Each structure stands twice: as C-alpha cells, then as structure tokens.
Amino acid sequence: MGSLLQVRNLTIRYQVDGAEPHHAVNDVSFDLVSGEVVGLMGESGCGKSSTALALLGLFAKQRAEVAGSIVLCGQELLGMKEAELQKIRGSKISLVFQEPGIALSPMMRAGDQVAEVIHAHRQWSWKRCRAEAETILARVGLGSAARVFSAYPHQLSGGQQQRVVLAQALCCEPSLLVADEPTASLDARSQAGFLALLRGIRSEFGISILLISHSPELQASVADRLLVMKNGRIIEEGSFEGLYENPLHEYTRMMLRRPYGVKNESRVEADAVLQGNSFDE
Amino acid sequence: MKRRYKLWATFAVLAGFHAAILFAGFLAPYSFSAQDRDAPYAPPSRIHFFDSHGTFHARPFVYGMKDDPENYGTYRVDFQQIYPLRFFVTGAPYKIAGLLASRTHCFGTAPGHVFLMGTDGYGRDQFSRLLYGGQISLAAGWIAAAFSILFGAIIGGLAGFYGGWLDDILMRGGELFLALPWLYFLFAVRAALPLQVAQWQVFLLLVVVIGLIGWARPARLIRGIVMSAKERNFVTAARAFGASDAYLLRRHVLPQAYGVMLTQMTLLVPQYILAEVTLTFLGLGVGEPMPSWGSLLASLQQYYVLASYWWMFLPTVLLIPVFLTYYAAADALQERVKSVAL
Numbered sequence: 001m002g003s004l005l006q007v008r009n010l011t012i013r014y015q016v017d018g019a020e021p022h023h024a025v026n027d028v029s030f031d032l033v034s035g036e037v038v039g040l041m042g043e044s045g046c047g048k049s050s051t052a053l054a055l056l057g058l059f060a061k062q063r064a065e066v067a068g069s070i071v072l073c074g075q076e077l078l079g080m081k082e083a084e085l086q087k088i089r090g091s092k093i094s095l096v097f098q099e100p101g102i103a104l105s106p107m108m109r110a111g112d113q114v115a116e117v118i119h120a121h122r123q124w125s126w127k128r129c130r131a132e133a134e135t136i137l138a139r140v141g142l143g144s145a146a147r148v149f150s151a152y153p154h155q156l157s158g159g160q161q162q163r164v165v166l167a168q169a170l171c172c173e174p175s176l177l178v179a180d181e182p183t184a185s186l187d188a189r190s191q192a193g194f195l196a197l198l199r200g201i202r203s204e205f206g207i208s209i210l211l212i213s214h215s216p217e218l219q220a221s222v223a224d225r226l227l228v229m230k231n232g233r234i235i236e237e238g239s240f241e242g243l244y245e246n247p248l249h250e251y252t253r254m255m256l257r258r259p260y261g262v263k264n265e266s267r268v269e270a271d272a273v274l275q276g277n278s279f280d281e
Numbered sequence: 282m283k284r285r286y287k288l289w290a291t292f293a294v295l296a297g298f299h300a301a302i303l304f305a306g307f308l309a310p311y312s313f314s315a316q317d318r319d320a321p322y323a324p325p326s327r328i329h330f331f332d333s334h335g336t337f338h339a340r341p342f343v344y345g346m347k348d349d350p351e352n353y354g355t356y357r358v359d360f361q362q363i364y365p366l367r368f369f370v371t372g373a374p375y376k377i378a379g380l381l382a383s384r385t386h387c388f389g390t391a392p393g394h395v396f397l398m399g400t401d402g403y404g405r406d407q408f409s410r411l412l413y414g415g416q417i418s419l420a421a422g423w424i425a426a427a428f429s430i431l432f433g434a435i436i437g438g439l440a441g442f443y444g445g446w447l448d449d450i451l452m453r454g455g456e457l458f459l460a461l462p463w464l465y466f467l468f469a470v471r472a473a474l475p476l477q478v479a480q481w482q483v484f485l486l487l488v489v490v491i492g493l494i495g496w497a498r499p500a501r502l503i504r505g506i507v508m509s510a511k512e513r514n515f516v517t518a519a520r521a522f523g524a525s526d527a528y529l530l531r532r533h534v535l536p537q538a539y540g541v542m543l544t545q546m547t548l549l550v551p552q553y554i555l556a557e558v559t560l561t562f563l564g565l566g567v568g569e570p571m572p573s574w575g576s577l578l579a580s581l582q583q584y585y586v587l588a589s590y591w592w593m594f595l596p597t598v599l600l601i602p603v604f605l606t607y608y609a610a611a612d613a614l615q616e617r618v619k620s621v622a623l
Contacts, residue, residue, distance in 0.1 A: 056521050062445070090523035102514040107536050116532070117522045168522055
C-alpha cells in the first residue's frame with residue numbers, strides 16, 4: 001500500500017486585523033498510507049480542526065495564510081485552482097463535521113443533500129443520483145431509507161443526521177475521509193453505533209481515515225496510529241498502546257488518560273460492548 | 282397562534298382584492314370605455330330600499346337623474362324614475378384574464394344607470410374604471426417589484442458572498458441608485474425613446490425601469506443576510522463536498538434570504554403601485570381609454586374638477602385599504618420569518 005497523503009511543513013497563520021498573526025498550525029508533517037486510520041489528538045485549540053480545513057483547502061486567502069505542502073494521490077493541493085479543488089473535494093477527500101445538526105441544510109431533504117454531492121461529481125441524471133443516494137444511505141445503516149430520505153434534518157435524530165453526513169462524505173467513494181470530532185455531539189449509545197459503523201466502513205470501502213478526536217476511547221477503538229498535537233505542533237506519534245505505556249510527554253499521558261481514566265483493557269472492553277450492541281436504526 | 286391568524290387574514294384580504302380586480306369584467310356593471318354622454322360628472326348613485334312615499338322595496342333601486350335647471354352641469358334626483366337593481370344581468374361583453382368571454386355582469390339596472398362612484402367628464406362609470414384600472418396598476422406594481430427583488434438578489438448576493446472590492450463597488454453603486462431622483466430619470470428615459478413607440482410599450486418599459494432602479498434597498502438587506510448565511514456550517518460543509526460558488530449561492534445561501542425577499546416584495550408592491558399612479562398622473566402611463574389608478578386621478582389636475590366633484594377623489598380613498606393590507610401582510614410576514622429564523 002502506497003502513501004496516500006503526505007503533509008510537509010504545514011503552517012497555518014490566521015490573519016487578524018491589526019493584531020499579530022496567530023499560528024494555528026506550525027510546521028506539521030505527517031503521512032497517511034492507503035487503508036490506514038490515523039488518529040489526531042490534542043486539546044481544544046491545538047490546531048486539529050485547522051489542519052482538517054487546510055487539507056480540503058477551505059481557508060479563504062484573506063483570512064489565513066497556509067504554507068507547506070499537502071500531496072494527495074500525487075497531487076499538490078496547496079495553491080491548486082479553486083475549480084480543480086472543487087473536483088477533488090467530496091470525490092477524493094471528504095470531511096465529516098462535528099455537529100451534524102448544523103452541517104446539514106435545514107431547508108433541504110436529507111436524501112437530496114446526499115444526491116447533490118453525487119450530482120456535483122458525476123455526470124448523472126438527478127433521478128439516478130437520488131437512487132444512488134438511497135443505496136448509500138442504506139449502506140451507512142439508515143435501513144428505513146425511504147423515510148430518512150424524504151425527511152428534513154430536524155426530523156432526524158443526532159445519530160441519523162451524522163449518518164446522513166457520512167453518506168454525503170462516502171457517496172463518491174473518496175480515498176480519504178477526514179472526520180472532525182464525528183461523535184462529539186452524539187450521546188453514548190449513538191457514539192457506540194457510529195464507531196462500529198466507522199470500522200465497518202473502513203473494511204468495506206477500504207478508505208483511509210484521518211480521525212480527529214480528543215476522546216481516547218474513540219481513538220483506541222478505531223485508530224491504527226496516533227498523532228498527538230499541542231499548540232500547533234505534532235509532539236508525539238505512535239500506536240495507542242505504545243503511547244499509553246510509554247508517553248514521552250506528560251501532555252500525551254494526560255490526553256490518553258483523561259478524563260475518565262481509561263485503563264489498558266478499555267479497548268477490549270469497548271469492543272465487547274460495541275459488538276454486542278447492534279445500534280439503533 | 283394570533284400571529285399566524287394575522288398572516289392568513291391579510292393574505293385572504295389581499296387575495297380578495299386581487300380577485301376583484303381580476304374579475305373586473307364581471308363585477309363592473311359597464312365597460313371601462315362605455316360613455317354616457319348625458320351624464321358627465323354624475324354624482325354617485327344612492328341605493329334605496331324605501332321610495333319617496335316611504336314604501337319598502339325588497340329589491341334595492343336607484344332613482345334616475347335629471348339636469349338641474351338652476352345650476353348648469355349638475356343633477357337632481359328624479360323621483361319619478363325608479364330603476365331596480367338586478368343581479369347577473371346581461372350587458373357589454375368582456376373577457377376575464379383575456380380568456381373567459383362572458384356578458385353576465387354581477388349587477389346593473391335594465392333601463393337607467395347605476396354609478397356607484399359617479400362618472401368622469403365623459404360619463405364613464407368610475408367604479409368600473411377603478412376595477413379595470415387595478416389590472417394595470419397591480420400588474421405594474423408586481424412586475425416592478427419582481428424586477429427589483431430579482432436584481433437585488435443577484436447584486437446583494439454577489440456583494441455579500443464575495444465581499445471585498447466587489448462588495449464596495451456594488452454597494453457604492455447602490456447608494457447612487459438610492460440617491461437617484463427616479464421620477465426625473467424616468468422622464469429622461471421617455472424622452473430618449475422615439476415618439477412613435479406605442480404607449481403601452483413605453484409604459485411597460487418604464488415599469489421595468491422603475492423596478493430595475495429600485496434594486497438597491499433589497500440588495501442591501503439581502504447582502505446582510507448573505508454575509509451571515511455564507512458562514513453557516515452547512516455552507517462550508519457543502520463546499521467541502523465540492524460545491525461551486527454559483528451552486529452554493531443558489532442552493533444554500535440565497536434560500537436563507539427567501540423570507541426577506543418575500544417581505545420586501547410585499548413592501549415594494551404598494552410602493553411601485555404609487556410610482557405607477559404618479560407616472561400616469563403626469564401622463565406617462567398607458568393611454569386612453571384604458572384606465573389605471575393613476576389616470577383615474579389625472580382629471581384632478583384641473584381645478585374645477587378638484588373643487589366641484591368630490592367623488593373624483595374616491596379612487597385615492599380606495600387605494601388606502603389596499604396599501605394598508607399590503608403593509609400589514611409584510612409586517613405579519615416579517616414576524617413569521619423572524620420566528621422561523623434558522
């Protein structure tokens with residue numbers, strides 16, 4: 001398996017009128033191999049989400065200065081033309097936002113929001129896009145797809161909304177999924193369901209995932225490898241077990257053991273719970 | 282609950298006004314061009330149930346009129362002539378919306394005349410002309426308002442979405458249009474057109490121009506909404522899934538301004554009806570004999586009409602409830618839009 005994503009010396013500076021520019025991300029480099037799930041951990045404000053936005057080229061030029069290099073499937077994304085980026089976003093790299101409730105338009109039906117992503121990337125008729133959207137919704141576990149398809153987001157539960165967002169992200173079979181705190185706004189039960197789904201998707205789609213989350217439980221159960229970020233820098237890298245046993249920094253220890261005092265067996269335990277629990281809907 | 286009631290109530294009243302205007306042919310007893318040369322400037326007919334002897338008539342009636350021998354040009358009630366009102370009478374042929382041909386009128390008198398709002402200098406029934414005139418005036422209001430909103434949405438949308446220098450240029454341009462003395466601008470537009478162009482074509486063009494130069498106010502409002510709407514998470518999410526700017530603006534950003542557009546539209550329609558009235562009053566409207574609300578009032582330019590025939594003011598009085606309902610509808614809409622603000 002070859003390298004899918006290479007990030008080199010990524011630096012993001014926010015431009016603030018009349019104030020010192022703020023370095024959100026400072027000289028960050030990492031690689032992601034196809035099929036791999038990499039976890040990105042760190043406290044709030046450490047630059048995780050900025051990294052995610054930069055990967056999709058979502059920074060307006062006047063707001064933030066992005067330097068370095070981001071190579072996806074051999075293509076340099078930084079400095080790429082907007083029209084080219086539009087073709088890549090959603091079809092090669094997708095983003096799942098943390099709040100599904102506000103990541104979906106309140107004015108469009110859930111199914112149409114999935115179909116519009118397909119429509120943007122494939123030269124298909126709208127009817128065919130909708131049919132495809134329905135298939136995808138079923139694949140992310142929204143079994144009673146017909147009801148969900150024609151529902152407005154506010155008529156869906158948080159877990160269902162997050163699945164719709166995931167369907168949007170997966171419908172054009174991207175090679176990299178960036179999930180920014182995908183379970184932060186879900187309750188414990190929906191979180192467990194979503195986790196199981198994420199792992200199922202990984203094996204089914206063979207997709208690489210950059211999982212941004214400060215939750216050690218989530219990272220322990222999904223990520224192959226962890227990157228620990230602090231103040232815009234990656235300070236440590238390794239497997240969950242490795243970092244858990246021998247963290248180089250006190251910060252890493254705090255991230256991994258906080259806030260519930262996760263024990264070493266937690267991964268096994270969590271798995272047992274998840275597999276025994278067939279999630280809702 | 283009460284607010285919802287207000288919205289539907291105002292909409293129902295507006296629908297009633299519009300239906301009355303659309304079915305002018307049926308509701309009006311006469312054609313807008315029918316002249317009664319014996320009755321110029323006749324006062325409104327009074328509808329009676331009791332005759333001069335105090336006898337009750339189940340069917341309402343109007344008295345005939347005769348010339349006042351003492352005062353030239355005025356009339357006296359002729360108590361000898363009694364014309365009962367009849368309903369669904371056959372009269373002058375008309376077409377509803379240019380399609381449905383009929384001769385049946387809602388009411389009328391078989392011999393004699395009934396002038397609910399008096400007649401003008403040619404003896405034409407003002408009530409019929411008011412109903413027919415609404416067709417021109419309301420159409421003008423709606424067409425102009427639609428152009429304003431369309432233009433305002435495009436320009437305000439672009440300015441708010443892209444910001445920066447484009448925003449600066451467009452909004453400074455908007456201020457220019459706000460400062461424009463539109464009436465004199467329209468005179469200039471008319472002056473620039475050749476004289477032999479048909480008058481209704483000129484009128485239609487002027488209406489469109491009124492709408493186009495009125496884009497600035499809705500554009501400012503829409504720009505403000507777009508500026509906050511484009512920061513919404515789902516807009517960024519759509520961008521992250523590969524949506525183009527045009528698509529984002531059309532499907533995710535501008536729909537958030539639909540409520541404001543509708544409210545603005547309801548505010549602009551009466552404003553542009555008034556603009557049409559002004560234009561026609563000054564002689565730039567559709568030509569005779571086709572009436573509009575402005576041409577009904579045009580005879581008030583003559584002092585003797587102004588001083589002697591009070592019923593010639595009636596069209597203005599009847600404009601008030603129409604305008605008030607529009608403003609009430611805009612108000613109710615605004616409350617509604619606020620309450621469902623996302």
